[in-house]
Amino acid sequence: MITVQQERTAVAPPGFDLSVTSGLQRYSAQHGGLTLTSVFQPVFSLSHMRAIGYEGLLRAHDSLDRPVSPLDVFGDAARVGDLLLVDRLAQGLHLENFRLLGAEREWLFLNVHPGTLIEPYHAAALLANLKRLGLPPRRVVLEVLEDPAVDLDQLAQALVSFRERGFLIALDDFGAGHVDVGLVWHLNPDIVKLDRIMLLHSAHRADMAATLPALVALLHDAGKLVLIEGVETEHEAQLALACNADFVQGFFFGRPHPGVTDAPHAQAVIAEATERYREQTEAHERRTASRLAPYIRAFERAAERLAAGEALEEVCWNFLGLDQAARCFLLDSNGRQMGRNVVLRVDRAQNDARFLPLDDAQGANWLRRPYFRAALGVPGHVHATAPYLSINEALPCVTLSMAVQIGERLCVLCGDIDWLSDEPS
Known part of the structure; x- marks a missing residue:
């Protein structure tokens, strides 16, 4: 059950509380004895050197204000048959809090369970939320994760419908288990998010470091933009630059936060990484020419x-x-x-x-x-x-x-x- 506990004298949507955290207004909700709210991890364009979007991430705390893993929240919901309900609740929180961010042009990367997309009631609720908030679908990137329980043909058909409404589609966690390029052709996303595990392999294996740029090139040839997630170190940032990724996400560039990113700091981080990439590339070219x-x-x-x-x-x-x-x-x-x-x-x-x-x-x-x-x-x-x-x-x-x-x-x-x-x- 979702309960409402008003913390401020302000108008909040049904089922949500409006509070102030670290000087920032944001909505929260009560579910199963937990307090749920949103943080946003910035997504950066390496070329533009700025945030071009924010991924909504769920945060949960118990009655003693101890953090609870989002994986546990969704796992418990799945066990009692409330997965799509909690998924829709998280979407609603992210949409409400994204509006409070004040982001005028950036995308909202919204994790959506495939079942939500093929279930007419939940899909209609998502569209109604957007309409109420005055947020056009073109501002929303629906992040989709393959689910063996969901019919792939049905999901692909649903994604066509969402794309026709103006949404962008991202295939999430690509390469986390196995690299299924056929899934890219089948679901036809606009953006493919490469899982952090591919960075970890590339950082420790020369053959994988050589393969990653080829994979990015293959996805580019297929008309897909590529986002590398989980970039946490300078070396991983250099790998992302070297493989010609379009977008990056990770602690090295910006951590999840209730508010917008520090734009000057982010630009400086990307500029410094790009300058080091230039220096390394020129040094490599000199070695090659000498050889x-x-x-x-x-x-x-x-x-x-x-x-x-x-x-x-x-x-x-x-x-x-x-x-x-x-x-x-x-x-x-x-x-x-x-x-x-x-x-x-x-x-x-x-x-x-x-x-x-x-x-x-x-x-x-x-x-x-x-x-x-x-x-x-x-x-x-x-x-x-x-x-x-x-x-x-x-x-x-x-x-x-x-x-x-x-x-x-x-x-x-x-x-x-x-x-x-x-x-x-």
């Missing part, structure tokens, strides 16, 4: 000799003699490989017998590879790819390429470099 320099010099010399009419097998030895040089090969103007790979060490082509079917690349077509297209775009100039996974041994690789005129033919000389680390060896 590539001897390979590029040897590769340019090989291209000169090739253009002068020497055989491919004769011109590549200085390049292949460098520690991490893997192979040279030559492509025609259509991207087809002319001859076999040229390697220095006899065992190089067979260093992993599992990939032996890929050893003979003569006649292979590399038309789709960026290094081929880049070389043809600016003949006579050495191009270096970003690190990518080589098909030869499924290892990180950087490819140098240059379009070279050999007699009447325009060909593309290519050289692969093993790239197991971003630091010089």
Whole structure:
């Protein structure tokens, strides 16, 4: 049961109390012997360097003013069949308190149980609350968490209806259990919130740190904005910047609070993190350029000799003699490989017998590879790819390429470099 206990002589919506905490007005409600109220965690745009929204979070205290975990509140409600009731109560509190924030343009990120969205009565109550508060649906981001008990097709259909009314949809806690990209296609959210667990993995595993930017790029290609939540440390902030996330949320940038964020402080935190990211990026680029320099010099010399009419097998030895040089090969103007790979060490082509079917690349077509297209775009100039996974041994690789005129033919000389680390060896 929800009870009302008026603490101030002010008009409060039915079921809510209006009180003052730390000089801020906010609503609270009584439920099951607990006092429930709202705090708001800011969501920041790294590019805009300011809060662009606030996520409403439930806070609960017992009769002795001891904090009670929101997970316990919702868990107890689920056990007695009141989950959707408490979910709707939390939504109402967040909406009322968001209006008191005085935020004029920012979004309200509102956690909504999927059952609320597909249940007509609860959905109608949410729309009625918004109308009463004069809050247009475009100001609300509905955060949805997958629930095995809710029919996914029914939920997707309900989300289409809410989006048509102007709401934005966010898929919450993506990657918390497993990364189900199919869920993104099915529910078609506007924003995907990557769970903090992905940051934790990326902070301790190089392969995950490399995968996170690719995942963000995949979501961007699908037309989704990406929010990384749970950013708590400087290192995690740098990971969020490096993977090109759109939005961030977490203690490093701003803690949950009953009121709006301190805008100048938040801007300073983001500016400092961005400046450190710039410094680290430029340092990384200098290391990469220094590491590539001897390979590029040897590769340019090989291209000169090739253009002068020497055989491919004769011109590549200085390049292949460098520690991490893997192979040279030559492509025609259509991207087809002319001859076999040229390697220095006899065992190089067979260093992993599992990939032996890929050893003979003569006649292979590399038309789709960026290094081929880049070389043809600016003949006579050495191009270096970003690190990518080589098909030869499924290892990180950087490819140098240059379009070279050999007699009447325009060909593309290519050289692969093993790239197991971003630091010089």
